[in-house]
Amino acid sequence: MPDDTGSAKPSRKPLGRKAHWLEWATGLVSAALVLTMVGWLAWQAAGEEDGKPELVVQAGTFESTEGGHRIAFTIVNRGQRTAAAVPVTARLYDQDRLVEEREVTLDYVPALSSTSGALLFGTDPGTYRLDIRASGYEDP
Template identity: 45%
Template sequence: MTTSSNNRHTEAVKPHWVEWATGVVSAMIVLTMIAWIAGETLLQEDVPPSFSFTVSAVTPVENGHRVEFDILNRGTLTAAAVSVRAEITEQGQPVEDAEVTFDYVPGNSKASGGVVFTGDPTGRNIRLRAMGYTDP
């Protein structure tokens, strides 16, 4: 209970030990998070974007075949306006190509997308590569 005298408020009872424990644990969590974020900021090396691709599915659609894929950015820096070219090749020769642009691909993460080919890519080689990107 709080008492007032001479415009001063004072606690009539000392805080319970649970209040102190909660305050100490909360302060430790906050300080740990601040130290972790500061450490990541100061020690993390800036590595330019580096992309790899994995085809996840090939699905027939109304106007052809949709090839869904994941793009993985192994660098620590984010890439914006990532242009990706997909090609169907047969015996090393390109048969058909398509392009898609990702708004951004964050560092150390992946994004998913897809392209639509008019021809069936089944039994053919699907080649994916990044054509370019901008720094955000």
């Protein structure tokens, strides 16, 4: 090794060549992708005022499990902001009498997205009136 000190590295020559057309193609495709992304976000940002989460809970299927009953649900956030720590409460009513109440807390329901989960009851929910809703949320 003639150049052992490492203080200078003339061997790393800058390859006196022109850029291949493929490099320009890659660069231009990348530019298009980044510009599209920025454009999309800017368009969203311009359209969005001060958005709030809009949570809708839809009860899914009832299932019998070992020692209980499961109610699956999907929670949709149609708002422009994410909701955090969302308690989903489900109550079973016999006429106006509360039979059973269960609650589960979801970490996040992102904006314009959905999350799913399930609540586990002791009594068979099939025979009662079900009330399921998101009881609140935190701003993340």
